[in-house]
Amino acid sequence: MHKNRIDILGTEFDNFTEKQFHQSLDDDLDLKANKFIVTPNPEIVLSARKDANFSQIINNADYVIPDGIGIIKGAQSLGTPIHERITGFDTLQYLMRAANRKQSKVYLLGSKPEVIQASADKIKKDFPQIDLVGFHDGYFKDEAEIVNEIAEKKPNIVFVALGSPKQELFINKYRNNADAIWIGVGGSFDVFSGTKKRAPKIMQTLNLEWLYRLAKEPTRFGRMLAIPKYMNMINKEKKQRK
Numbered sequence: 240m241h242k243n244r245i246d247i248l249g250t251e252f253d254n255f256t257e258k259q260f261h262q263s264l265d266d267d268l269d270l271k272a273n274k275f276i277v278t279p280n281p282e283i284v285l286s287a288r289k290d291a292n293f294s295q296i297i298n299n300a301d302y303v304i305p306d307g308i309g310i311i312k313g314a315q316s317l318g319t320p321i322h323e324r325i326t327g328f329d330t331l332q333y334l335m336r337a338a339n340r341k342q343s344k345v346y347l348l349g350s351k352p353e354v355i356q357a358s359a360d361k362i363k364k365d366f367p368q369i370d371l372v373g374f375h376d377g378y379f380k381d382e383a384e385i386v387n388e389i390a391e392k393k394p395n396i397v398f399v400a401l402g403s404p405k406q407e408l409f410i411n412k413y414r415n416n417a418d419a420i421w422i423g424v425g426g427s428f429d430v431f432s433g434t435k436k437r438a439p440k441i442m443q444t445l446n447l448e449w450l451y452r453l454a455k456e457p458t459r460f461g462r463m464l465a466i467p468k469y470m471n472m473i474n475k476e477k478k479q480r481k
C-alpha cells in the first residue's frame with residue numbers, strides 16, 4: 240500500500256479509487272488487522288509542514304486519504320494526479336455499513352456529549368447489527384481510563400472525533416491497545432448524528448461544500464485561509480519542479 244503514494248507538499252497520499260479502498264477495508268475487517276486511517280485536507284497538509292512529528296505520524300499511517308477537493312486540485316496541478324477525492328465522512332459511512340454487514344464491534348470516541356449520544360442512538364436505529372461496545376465524548380480528563388475501556392472491549396473499529404491533530408496523536412499513541420481500524424473523523428459525528436447538516440448535494444457536486452460550512456459557521460473563516468495559502472504553495476512548488 241505504501242508504494243503508490245503521491246507527495247503533496249510533504250504529505251504522502253494513497254492513490255487508489257474509493258472502490259479499491261473499500262475493498263481493502265473489508266479485508267482488514269475480516270483479518271482483524273490493526274490499521275490507522277488519516278484523511279488530510281489542505282489545512283492538515285500545512286500544519287504537517289510546520290510540525291515534523293505530526294508529519295511523520297500522518298505519513299506513517301496505513302491509509303492517507305485525500306479528503307477535500309484542494310488535495311485533488313493540488314495533485315493535478317503538480318502533474319501527479321490522484322484518482323479521486325475520498326472524504327472522511329464517506330469513509331465513516333462506509334465503515335458503518337461494513338460493520339453492520341459483518342456484525343463488527345464498534346467504539347466511538349469524541350465530540351460533545353449530546354452529539355456522541357445521538358450518534359450512538361443513530362447506530363442502534365439504522366445499523367442494528369453493529370455491536371456498539373462503547374462510546375465516550377471527547378472532553379475527558381483521564382485518558383488512561385478511556386484507553387483501558389477500549390482495550391477491554393476489543394472493538395474492530397474505533398472512530399476518534401477529537402479534531403486534528405489531537406485525534407491523530409491519540410490514535411498513534413494508543414492504537415496498539417486494540418487490533419482495530421482506527422480512524423480520525425474530525426467533526427463527522429456532528430453531521431452523522433444529524434446535529435449539523437451537510438451541504439446540499441448540488442453544492443457538494445460543485446465543490447462548494449466549504450462555502451456552505453463558512454455560511455453556517457463564520458468563525459471558520461480563519462481556518463479557511465489555509466486554502467488560498469495552500470494553493471499558493473502548490474503554485475510555488477510547481478514552478479520549482481519545472
Ligand code: UDP
Pocket residue numbers: 349350351376377378400401402403405424425426427428429
Ligand atoms: N472535539 C473533542 N474534544 C476536544 C476538541 C474537539 O471532542 O478536545 C470535537 C468537537 O466537538 C468536534 C470535533 O472534535 O466534534 C472537531 O471538529 P472540527 O469541525 O474541528 O473537525 P474537522 O472535521 O473540521 O476536522
